[in-house]
Amino acid sequence: MKIGIASDHAGYEFKARIVQWLKEKGLDIKDYGTDSLVSVDYPDYAHALAGAVEKGEVDCGIALCGTGNGMAITLNKHQGIRAGLAWNSEIARLVKAHNNANIIVLPARFISYTMAQHIINTWITTPFDGGRHLRRIGKIPVK
Numbered sequence: 044m045k046i047g048i049a050s051d052h053a054g055y056e057f058k059a060r061i062v063q064w065l066k067e068k069g070l071d072i073k074d075y076g077t078d079s080l081v082s083v084d085y086p087d088y089a090h091a092l093a094g095a096v097e098k099g100e101v102d103c104g105i106a107l108c109g110t111g112n113g114m115a116i117t118l119n120k121h122q123g124i125r126a127g128l129a130w131n132s133e134i135a136r137l138v139k140a141h142n143n144a145n146i147i148v149l150p151a152r153f154i155s156y157t158m159a160q161h162i163i164n165t166w167i168t169t170p171f172d173g174g175r176h177l178r179r180i181g182k183i184p185v186k
């Protein structure tokens with residue numbers, strides 16, 4: 044499984060640690076920036092990650108900004124994306140089991156790094172429940 048990751052400046056420090064941690068776990072990670080603490084605009088990085096998931100360049104993604112909302116709002120403009128904001132492990136489990144989120148979004152300024160690791164672990168290892176949830180996510184795209 045290949046995982047894309049992107050953040051703005053507010054998520055940069057967590058992103059750098061997450062990239063190193065996931066690589067150490069043997070996962071294949073592609074980093075779509077940003078590359079420093081210099082202030083940037085989160086949509087530039089959200090669109091890059093969303094496009095990569097839609098094109099199949101990566102299988103899924105992790106996005107971070109201060110609240111997570113700028114990233115989530117932008118990512119979910121893409122038809123092929125289901126981006127879910129998670130701030131604890133139970134929400135991370137449900138956003139995969141019920142919503143099959145292909146991008147997990149983290150509010151970097153409002154959670155600890157340890158919580159970010161729990162959220163990512165849970166989202167990666169939880170399977171999609173399917174069934175009624177498959178019917179529901181099938182109704183999400185605007186026709």
Ligand code: RB5
Binds near residue numbers: 053108111112113114
């Ligand atoms: C950056 O200051 C902040 O606005 C951004 O990271 C994010 O929280 C926006 O939704």
